[in-house]
Amino acid sequence: MAKVCISCGKGPAFGQSRSHSMVATKRRFNPNLQKVRIDVKGTARREYVCTRCLKAGKVTKAL
Numbered sequence: 001m002a003k004v005c006i007s008c009g010k011g012p013a014f015g016q017s018r019s020h021s022m023v024a025t026k027r028r029f030n031p032n033l034q035k036v037r038i039d040v041k042g043t044a045r046r047e048y049v050c051t052r053c054l055k056a057g058k059v060t061k062a063l
Contacts, residue, residue, distance in 0.1 A: 003030070003031075003048055004033075004048065005031065005033060005049055005050040005053055006038070006040075006047040006048060006049055006059070007049055007050070007053040007058045007059050008050060008052070008053055008058070010031045010050050010052075011031065012028050012029060012030050012031065013028075013029040013031075014027070014028055014029070015027055015029060031050050032051045032052075033050055033051075034049055034050075034051060034054065035047070035048055035049075036054070036059075036061060037061060037062040038059045038060060038062055039059075039060045039061070039062045
């Protein structure tokens with residue numbers, strides 16, 4: 001299972017790190033994902049949700 005947000009589909013982005021001599025090496029920008037119990041179609045499931053979706057209330061937490 002890939003580490004992507006269940007709500008918005010946000011996943012890792014890729015880019016380059018630049019050293020002082022401007023040598024480029026590949027790097028990965030990971031989103032801030034949290035594994036939370038949310039309500040998915042009436043059932044409680046543990047899914048990865050980004051903190052932006054949690055803060056905006058786009059998902060409902062399961063009790």
